Amino acid sequence: MSTHQRIREFYSVLYEAYGSQGWWPGEDTLEIILGAILTQNTSWKNAKKAIDNLKREGLISVEGLRLISLDELAQLIRPSGYYNQKAVKVKNFIGFLVEEYGGDLGKMLSEDTKRFRSKLLRIRGIGPETADSILLYAAKRPVFVVDTYTYRILLRHNLIGEETTYEEIQNLFMDSLPQDTGLFNEYHALLVKLGKERCRKKPICKGCPLEYDPHNV
DNA sequence: CACCAGGCAAGTA
């Protein structure tokens, strides 16, 4: 079976096994963007605590985040880890939003997808995964998000090699599937779901819904 | 105690 066919088959199997994941767990677009930054290399649970702190302070707004001091912001997002760096990242994003779009989220979100992606990648603190999460989950563009789970699962199932790059993996999905925002949303969430319980650094393959048999490859 | 979590950038040679 071709790699593209297997990519399509994995989706059916995962959806059958786990059902809809209901991502992104955030209410408005700014909250989704903040979540994308705060969850970098951090459990969603901890990122959520940071988001809740910001919410409690009424800070999920462009003006709020623009006016708060860096140090206060850092303290509020402590639970998400790397809080000093992430405070700078949030400030960098808000600075970008104000400078490029006059602080108008709607204007930013209607930017052409490719242009928007390359602009996001110029912000210090926003790399490919965070940029694509913003494009998919906040801007609702059909862009596939690749994360460490995606890499690990594809590697373990021999669909990619160790050296495969972010963009190559992304293209693998985007060339195999219809360009559908809802599908990409669900697929990424399902890969995270699978990765959380099975495809960790210490392999747990027995009983994997993808039925990978390490002795039969 | 060790190890991991929905990354990214900067430093070194």
Added chain:
DNA sequence: TACTTGCATGGT
């Protein structure tokens, strides 16, 4: 270019 290191809290 190709490695390596720093960032940091909270859960298992």
